[in-house]
Amino acid sequence: MSSREVVFVEGVRTAFGRMGGSLKDLYASRIAGIAVDGLLDKTKILEKGHVDSVFLGSATGCSVAINPARHAVLSTRLPYTTSASYVEMQCGSAIDSINHAAWKILAGQADVVIAGGMESYSQMTFKFSSSTQPYKLIPPMPILQKLSPIEEECIGMGLTAENLQEMYNISREESDEFAFNSQMRAQDAIKAGYFKDEIVPVTIPATRKTPEQIFDADEHPRPQSTLEGMAKLPPVFKKNGTVTAGNSSGQNDGAAFVLMMTRQKAEELGYFPMAKWLAGADYGCDPKIMGIGPAYAMVQAVGRAGLQLSEIDVMECNEAFAVQNLAVIKEIENQTGETVDMKKWNPYGGAIAFGHPNGASGARICMFAMRHMIRNNGRYGVFGSCCGGGLGVATVIENLQN
Numbered sequence: 001m002s003s004r005e006v007v008f009v010e011g012v013r014t015a016f017g018r019m020g021g022s023l024k025d026l027y028a029s030r031i032a033g034i035a036v037d038g039l040l041d042k043t044k045i046l047e048k049g050h051v052d053s054v055f056l057g058s059a060t061g062c063s064v065a066i067n068p069a070r071h072a073v074l075s076t077r078l079p080y081t082t083s084a085s086y087v088e089m090q091c092g093s094a095i096d097s098i099n100h101a102a103w104k105i106l107a108g109q110a111d112v113v114i115a116g117g118m119e120s121y122s123q124m125t126f127k128f129s130s131s132t133q134p135y136k137l138i139p140p141m142p143i144l145q146k147l148s149p150i151e152e153e154c155i156g157m158g159l160t161a162e163n164l165q166e167m168y169n170i171s172r173e174e175s176d177e178f179a180f181n182s183q184m185r186a187q188d189a190i191k192a193g194y195f196k197d198e199i200v201p202v203t204i205p206a207t208r209k210t211p212e213q214i215f216d217a218d219e220h221p222r223p224q225s226t227l228e229g230m231a232k233l234p235p236v237f238k239k240n241g242t243v244t245a246g247n248s249s250g251q252n253d254g255a256a257f258v259l260m261m262t263r264q265k266a267e268e269l270g271y272f273p274m275a276k277w278l279a280g281a282d283y284g285c286d287p288k289i290m291g292i293g294p295a296y297a298m299v300q301a302v303g304r305a306g307l308q309l310s311e312i313d314v315m316e317c318n319e320a321f322a323v324q325n326l327a328v329i330k331e332i333e334n335q336t337g338e339t340v341d342m343k344k345w346n347p348y349g350g351a352i353a354f355g356h357p358n359g360a361s362g363a364r365i366c367m368f369a370m371r372h373m374i375r376n377n378g379r380y381g382v383f384g385s386c387c388g389g390g391l392g393v394a395t396v397i398e399n400l401q402n
Contacts, residue, residue, distance in 0.1 A: 026120065028120035301396045
């Protein structure tokens with residue numbers, strides 16, 4: 001067992017834009033570079049020391065980059081000597097990046113690492129094969145990308161959520177109420193100014209038709225949401241289903257990163273760390289019910305940290321769909337025999353409100369968990385996500401500022 005301890009010094013993100021919104025003209029690696037530079041500015045790490053490496057996650061890659069992680073790093077003030085590793089674990093990419101960063105530090109292979117992720121749905125690209133024989137009069141067609149080689153497992157994410165609805169007998173009303181609470185909690189947190197300190201402003205250059213703009217506020221939340229309005233929305237993925245546009249996450253643009261290092265290095269450089277990394281876990285499940293993955297990963301990570309569910313003060317789970325989170329809660333209760341305190345679950349709202357730039361969401365919920373513990377004198381937190389293809393990933397952290 002390593003004697004080294006891994007701590008989180010700081011975390012920042014861009015505001016999350018809607019698909020086709022304020023960040024639409026920036027490719028994913030550029031958004032990531034802006035966020036990383038913002039983290040460098042805030043922490044002054046290059047003035048105090050150095051960064052050994054970067055772990056950067058994304059679900060869909062970058063429209064212009066061959067190695068999205070290295071491409072992003074080369075757009076920042078980090079020196080050429082800073083290595084970069086690309087992590088793809090769909091919606092859990094940033095959490096997996098954070099866990100990889102922790103493992104690298106614990107193994108003594110790095111002292112200071114930046115971890116997180118990015119996404120741009122606005123600039124998402126599609127692949128075309130170069131193997132079609134010429135002169136066959138076959139027009140180029142995009143390659144159909146799949147999350148599994150088994151045909152019956154290749155279903156849309158919305159249908160995986162509907163499968164969970166049937167398995168765990170979750171009503172449409174429960175999902176709508178969960179989604180409404182996500183919007184209201186997000187609005188309360190925004191009004192309280194909780195995110196001003198973590199958002200890196202993005203300058204949108206002027207055009208012939210528009211002036212220069214500063215993008216620094218999440219544009220996906222819908223504070224005008226009502227339960228009555230949500231109830232009127234039609235199901236999207238299945239006739240007589242329960243998953244609607246109102247109780248699902250968005251497809252968004254944004255980036256988020258955290259600065260991690262050994263506790264000894266943090267003390268040496270004069271930092272007062274926010275939290276300590278305690279444990280990580282990842283778990284595979286049937287791709288047709290991929291959303292249940294974090295129920296197993298979160299419980300496993302909590303156990304690896306030597307804790308019980310009742311000792312956890314905040315639980316952040318990425319809100320792919322309301323019904324998916326509700327199924328995860330039920331399964332966690334099934335496994336542990338304990339009841340999940342809903343006041344601890346996504347207390348600032350989640351991806352239903354803030355949107356879901358897949359590769360960035362894990363670092364966002366990491367920041368939400370850390371800052372919630374610090375504001376409320378909590379001690380332990382867990383954050384997790386489901387991942388397309390049937391995976392769950394999670395991390396347990398301890399507040400160091402209580």
